[in-house]
Amino acid sequence: MTTSTPVASSEAPERFLDYDKSLACIHCGLCLSSCPTYLETGNENDSPRGRIYLMRAVQDGRLPLDETTVKHIDLCLGCRACEAVCPSGVQYGHLLEHTRDHLERTYKRSTFQTVLRRFVIEKIFPHRERMELAIAPARMAKALKLDKILPKFAKEALSLIPTCDKGEPLAPFSGATGTRKGRVGFIRGCVMDVMFSKTNQNTVKLLNAAGYDVVVPEQQGCCGALFAHSGNLAKARESARANIEAFAGQNLDAIIINAAGCGSTLKEYGELLHGDTAWEQRGKDFSAKVKDITEFLCNNPSPLNLQLSNSQRVTYHDACHLAHPQHITKQPRDLIKAVAGKNFVELPESDVCCGSAGTYNLTEPEMAERLQNRKIQNIIKTGAEVVVTTNPGCLLQIRAGLEKAGSEIKAMHIADYLASA
Ligand code: SF4
Numbered sequence: 430m431t432t433s434t435p436v437a438s439s440e441a442p443e444r445f446l447d448y449d450k451s452l453a454c455i456h457c458g459l460c461l462s463s464c465p466t467y468l469e470t471g472n473e474n475d476s477p478r479g480r481i482y483l484m485r486a487v488q489d490g491r492l493p494l495d496e497t498t499v500k501h502i503d504l505c506l507g508c509r510a511c512e513a514v515c516p517s518g519v520q521y522g523h524l525l526e527h528t529r530d531h532l533e534r535t536y537k538r539s540t541f542q543t544v545l546r547r548f549v550i551e552k553i554f555p556h557r558e559r560m561e562l563a564i565a566p567a568r569m570a571k572a573l574k575l576d577k578i579l580p581k582f583a584k585e586a587l588s589l590i591p592t593c594d595k596g597e598p599l600a601p602f603s604g605a606t607g608t609r610k611g612r613v614g615f616i617r618g619c620v621m622d623v624m625f626s627k628t629n630q631n632t633v634k635l636l637n638a639a640g641y642d643v644v645v646p647e648q649q650g651c652c653g654a655l656f657a658h659s660g661n662l663a664k665a666r667e668s669a670r671a672n673i674e675a676f677a678g679q680n681l682d683a684i685i686i687n688a689a690g691c692g693s694t695l696k697e698y699g700e701l702l703h704g705d706t707a708w709e710q711r712g713k714d715f716s717a718k719v720k721d722i723t724e725f726l727c728n729n730p731s732p733l734n735l736q737l738s739n740s741q742r743v744t745y746h747d748a749c750h751l752a753h754p755q756h757i758t759k760q761p762r763d764l765i766k767a768v769a770g771k772n773f774v775e776l777p778e779s780d781v782c783c784g785s786a787g788t789y790n791l792t793e794p795e796m797a798e799r800l801q802n803r804k805i806q807n808i809i810k811t812g813a814e815v816v817v818t819t820n821p822g823c824l825l826q827i828r829a830g831l832e833k834a835g836s837e838i839k840a841m842h843i844a845d846y847l848a849s850a
């Protein structure tokens with residue numbers, strides 16, 4: 430690895446960037462055609478290569494952290510499609526998280542963006558009870574069709590809220606059905622727990638049917654992804670430590686997650702806690718056990734009795750954080766094909782972000798909508814009746830887009846799709 434020293438001016442800010450990691454970029458441009466924001470704007474500053482250049486210029490003190498620079502960084506979805514195609518192994522996600530952490534501590538945002546990021550995203554989303562309370566009036570407004578009279582931003586936000594998906598709370602323990610093969614933990618997630626509780630129930634049922642006892646520790650909390658992506662690494666580390674502690678001593682074969690965005694953060698606890706002597710190894714051990722539901726079901730020869738059904742044409746949208754950082758693309762397709770057989774059809778640009786990107790559709794609604802439209806047009810082109818995915822944000826974004834387009838195509842989480850088989 431290169432060990433060059435940055436050319437810093439006297440006004441260079443605190444060291445926030447791993448300079449060697451940024452120098453791994455050889456400016457080849459191979460990532461450009463995979464970057465959703467570059468595909469939309471054609472602006473080099475909205476590409477991975479351009480953003481790395483901007484980060485380095487800010488670190489060197491050659492560029493101020495002003496509105497224009499911040500906009501190019503904000504516009505990044507954090508989808509990490511660039512990482513997956515980079516021949517030089519640039520750890521773009523790491524560079525972005527540390528740049529955003531610096532940005533949030535030093536740049537003064539508008540009041541609206543500050544309230545959205547520091548209060549709504551950080552104080553409400555990671556807490557089940559607060560999120561329930563916050564979305565109750567939104568669900569009511571939707572049921573009463575009040576969205577018609579709201580301004581565009583509020584209307585867009587409301588379109589993301591599902592009318593109702595309430596299931597029973599998860600039991601702390603559910604025993605395997607049939608031959609017992611082991612014991613796994615389950616991460617219920619923040620958004621999944623409140624907006625997709627039936628999907629969580631179905632995930633546990635699939636694991637039980639595959640022969641696993643499922644433990645759901647009550648003390649678990651947000652995985653930290655919401656904080657890491659919004660530029661608050663200290664809170665992300667706090668969340669990681671709390672979860673490591675919550676699952677400690679449970680004697681688990683694996684820790685299962687059914688939300689792609691959470692999965693990629695959970696698998697990177699070792700890196701998140703790098704340098705923390707008391708926690709780094711515990712983070713690595715925890716992450717080594719984390720498995721997405723699709724990789725776990727596929728990699729364990731299981732007695733899941735999936736029925737081949739010829740009734741519905743189905744397609745699959747790759748959630749960014751499953752396809753890019755976790756490289757899981759084949760397993761969900763194999764599971765869907767076990768049910769759909771020849772009725773599975775590939776989605777054009779299946780791994781281009783749908784615009785959800787965690788909370789991006791709230792902080793950058795304009796670009797989120799452009800990418801949502803692009804995704805919906807591609808889904809409609811397939812002629813599918815069902816689109817399956819693996820992440821709550823993608824599901825909300827795609828369902829809202831299909832509804833806006835007046836389409837009857839059904840968007841389903843893979844756990845619900847498999848459970849229905
Ligand atoms: S593919 Fe990698 S090395 Fe090439 S420009 Fe993109 S980030 Fe840099």
Ligand code: SF4
Pocket residue numbers: 463464465466467475476477480504505506507508509510511512521
């Ligand atoms: S993370 Fe996604 S949006 Fe950001 S630079 Fe990489 S490919 Fe582009």
